[in-house]
Amino acid sequence: MSFAFVAADLTARRAAGLYRHRHLVEEAEPGRLRLDGRWYLNFSSNDYLGLAYSPELQSVAESCARQHPSGSGASPLVTGHLQAHTQLEDYLAQQLGRDRVLLFSSGFAANQAVIQTLMRHGGRILADKLSHASMLDAAQHGPARLQRFRHNDAGHLGQLLDKTKDDCLVMTEGVFSMDGDQAPLAKMVLRVNDAGALMLLDDAHGFGVLGNTGLGTVQAMGLDQSRVPLLMATFGKAVGTSGAFVALNETLYEYLLNFGRHYIYSTAISPLMAALTLKSLQLIETQGWRRQRLQDNIQLFRRLANQAGLPLMESQTAIQPLLVGSVTRTVQLAEYARQRGVWLTAIRPPTVPPGSSRLRITVTAAHEQAQIKALVKVVAGGYALGQ
Ligand SMILES: Cc1ncc(COP(=O)(O)O)c(C=O)c1O
Structure with missing residues (x-):
């Protein structure tokens, strides 16, 4: 029988005590x-x-629902790019001191888009050993060669970088999702910048929480766009809504807009959610x-x-x-x-x-x-x- 692996994989997973279900x-x-x-x-x-279930954000959601449509109705390059999206993008770009911001329906999609698009011609990807599945999956499904450096080990990263002549993307997380520890980014970016490689920081768990006004790891560590040219964070955690963004320079923005399949061939995030997310970010800044x-x-x-x-x-x-x-x-x-x-x-x-x-x-x-x-x-x- 074809697809016999389906039953076999499920049986093996159950036997190992690793079966998953929802509650x-x-x-x-x-x-x-x-x-x-x-x-x-x-x-x-x-x-x-504590924003997602807060009465404060709930009442903001009600007023956003009166002003914005629930769905964008199209992908961003067709007719799905609305005022609420621009306002959120501009706010984030301005707060973060970055040229541009692009919105995605999830952090998973954002990581896939950045990694697969920028590495579509091959090259090298250096990833922290404990990088999130959304980054590793993208890295494994393209022509680029993936190598993993020891967790939070800037020295090991430096050794791997020394050997590279290729286009090289280095990726890590601000706060690691399963360990809660933080990357030694100041040391890492120096090496990455010296080697002419590009740094992608996934700050899913730092954004909203770290830094003076909650702008995350880059704010806490004083790392600007020249040091960390690609910054990804999701709205589904501290921001209390859903969706994600990538902040980047003008050229990389244009590239993703033209070649990023996850951006081009996907419905733009809900304008209602974008408007609510902007309000939540303003609460995060002031509260x-x-x-x-x-x-x-x-x-x-x-x-x-x-x-x-x-x-x-x-x-x-x-x-x-x-x-x-x-x-x-x-x-x-x-x-x-x-x-x-x-x-x-x-x-x-x-x-x-x-x-x-x-x-x-x-x-x-x-x-x-x-x-x-x-x-x-x-x-x-x-x-x-x-x-
Ligand atoms: C480090 C990290 N990156 C990316 C994601 C994906 O973000 P999203 O839940 O918005 O798809 C997560 C969330 O599970 C995460 O922990």
């Missing part, structure tokens, strides 16, 4: 969600600033208290977790993984927490390397101190049982 969230509010009629504390969300509260919550979590003897990773960001190791134990620990009203996601291979399964705990600005205390108590209780 229906019936209702959610900042920091909490309801499934199967039961409310849980939510420590699995990327809504780092520094959200970032401050997130920082306070991260520090509180780390202090309590240390006191409870939990082995935390190096992360200083909202992503605070608890490395467990075995798949079975990680799943058991997540289940233990759920039974006690705390929703945590067990992250298993292939999302993370074998032997490094973990609970990906995410702290947000929406959490109350008492909720963080409850989280640590539950996780420490479950962790101790498995020792």
Whole structure:
């Protein structure tokens, strides 16, 4: 029978304890969600600033819905590029000090577009070992040669760069999605710029959260367009909406507009979503208290977790993984927490390397101190049982 691999792959996945399924969230509010009629504390969300479910953004959404159409009705080069898109692009370009911004329906599509389009004639791609699937997939599906440097190792990147004469794209993340640690970008960009290579930074988890006004890793580290010519971030995390953008110089912008198949052959993002995203970005800029509260919550979590003897990773960001190791134990620990009203996601291979399964705990600005205390108590209780 053809497609016999479908059943075989599913059976193998089930046997390895790695089978995936979705959970229906019936209702959610900042920091909490309801499934199967039961409310849980939510420590699995990327809504780092607590905006997605905030009454404030909800009421802005209602007024945007009265002013903007829900759909753009066409791809951007046909008739889908509307006022709401230009306003969002211009705001981002101006805030970030970049020539241009292009909008995409998701961060996954944005990464595919940049990487596949710029590497369509081959060349070399150097990627951090822990780069997100959206970057690695794009890198693997084109004619360019992909090499991966050791995680956050600017020295190793430098050695690989020394050997390159080709067009070379270097890619990494501002904040790593499963580890929460940050790239040593200042060191990396010097080497990348010296070698004449292009730097692509995926700041999905830093944008909105880091920097004085929430412009992310480039703002926190003072890296302008000449240092990081390609900046990608998604709206689906701290911004609390959906879609993504790429900020870039005029020439690269023109190139993507002319050759970027993910941009050209896809419906422009919803104008309603673009307008709402702009409003959310303005809230992020002015509501520094959200970032401050997130920082306070991260520090509180780390202090309590240390006191409870939990082995935390190096992360200083909202992503605070608890490395467990075995798949079975990680799943058991997540289940233990759920039974006690705390929703945590067990992250298993292939999302993370074998032997490094973990609970990906995410702290947000929406959490109350008492909720963080409850989280640590539950996780420490479950962790101790498995020792
Ligand atoms: C590092 C990173 N890049 C890109 C993406 C994709 O973004 P989006 O969810 O908007 O497709 C994600 C989200 O899962 C991510 O974590």
